[in-house]
Amino acid sequence: MTRSKKNFVDIFFLSISAIASLSVLLLIIGILYVLISESSPAIEKFGVWRFISSTDWNPVKGSFGAATTLFGTAITTVLSILIAVPVAIGIAIFVTEIAPSFLKGPIGAAIELLAAIPSIIYGMWGLFTLAPIMSNYIEPALQKSFGRLPFVGMLFEGTPMGIDLLTASVILSIMIIPFTASISRDAFNLTPTVTKESAYALGATKWEVVKNVVIPYSKLGVFGGIVLSLGRALGETMAVAFVLGNNHQITASLFDAAATITVTLANEFTEADSDIYLSSLFYLALILFVMSFVVLAIAKFFILKTEKGIK
């Protein structure tokens, strides 16, 4: 091969690989552009604030608002984080500090496999196995113990059917445990052994080392893991679609069916019979994309900061 031909091939390879890597950037811009242009009829008709604050979701009358779906998304996300985070941090502490070293790898890997199970399996398992357990045992028990309390009782009103906000949040929490656990474990592992050993030398118990040395040292990373799980929970579709009922309403009770952005999209996208209906669904998708992108970017920022801070 002559020198110029070599150069040509090299430049060719450089260009296609550059284009391939730029495709990620182009995709993000493309998704944003397409979603904005597809939802522009709805944006023009309903505006931004009015769309977000309106609880009216009425395909027959052609009037749409996002408040009910945003409510469902917010409740399931927050509730699942509340359930998942303590468990996930417990797991991370167990795997890094408590487990005998031959168990550390296998148990960590097994819990991460929870993240590999596809969401549709979670959804089906939730519908056929978890929902009956919730409606027969757990939800009546919750009603019995907290139902009479003022204010708190409102959360547990109604007939427990199992197809409701609480069941959806429990499934979501199981799905996001591995994300928080895995990133917290990495953050915990970055704590220098010498620092931990100095605390032990002062007579600290293992829990005191975890609480006063390991967690303060790695709190940014743990926080990043929690925010990442939040981003994942926001966009989870199939696991929730089975057990939420796609009912557009804002309720105080966790035992009521509701709707999230993702569930609404999954159930109604192919049924949208008018342009404004479809456009409103694209509007929801746009809101979801922007929300999760921002949340995930914040998570990435904290995770990167932990890694850098320790190096």
Added chain:
Amino acid sequence: MNTAQVRKLKNGIALTVCTLAAFLGLFWLFFIIWDVFFNGIGGLNLALFMNDPVPPGLEGGGLRNAFVGHLMITFFATLIGVPIGILGGTFLAEYARGRKIARLISVLSDIMVSVPSIVIGTFIYAVIVKPVGHFSGWAGAVALAIIMIPVVLRTTEDMLSLVPWTLREAAFALGAPYYKVIIHVIYRAAAAGILTGILLSIARVVGETAPLLFTSFNNSFFSANMNEPVSSLTVSIFQYAMGPYDSWHSQAWASSLMITVFILVLAVLGRLLLAWRYGKRPTI
């Protein structure tokens, strides 16, 4: 009780709670796998793989169309997504190594890995399904490919960065141009790692449902034509599980079992490969 005893007690309680948390995590994993296995094994028979769906209520239907459709969609998604991902990762780790643009794209890919897959579905609906006028297998394959690209890209970038720089210098010293160094030296050195990335990205998309709902849609007949709506296992599971018939439920469980086993095998294989070759584990 004196302070030492209180501290010891607190220590014991806290450690027990953490241990219980770990076992709760394991409990969910085994509960779900056992449940899928227990419910799915009964529906596994030859008819599931050999027959196409029959009208509800009749006996003997299967999901041959969905198995074939799912394979086709995943195959073409891999065919589109993997080369783009590998090339993109190559650019970041080799040509743009250390530059700002490489950092930016790498971070954006990490974000893209977690972006809701249903949004990708709506995007493909707008750019492929709507202009063409109908749902198609190709739209589904492209949607899955978009999900694969950032996964493959990031693993490739990480794995190429692990190849020692001196190896490249040795090849340069022999007068090899950069593209030859990449293809003949670096790709070979990082082969196991790149393969892991491919395995994990396939495991990632095989179970995806949301992006297929409005791209490849569903088809109750057998079709090997990627230009038509193509049935997939996951969408069929969604439809069957939500349906009222017991035979549908049992087929949905059996298909779930097949998908779960397939994904867990891929995920475990990918992990073992990574642990054996690099002593690392994948970032989720």
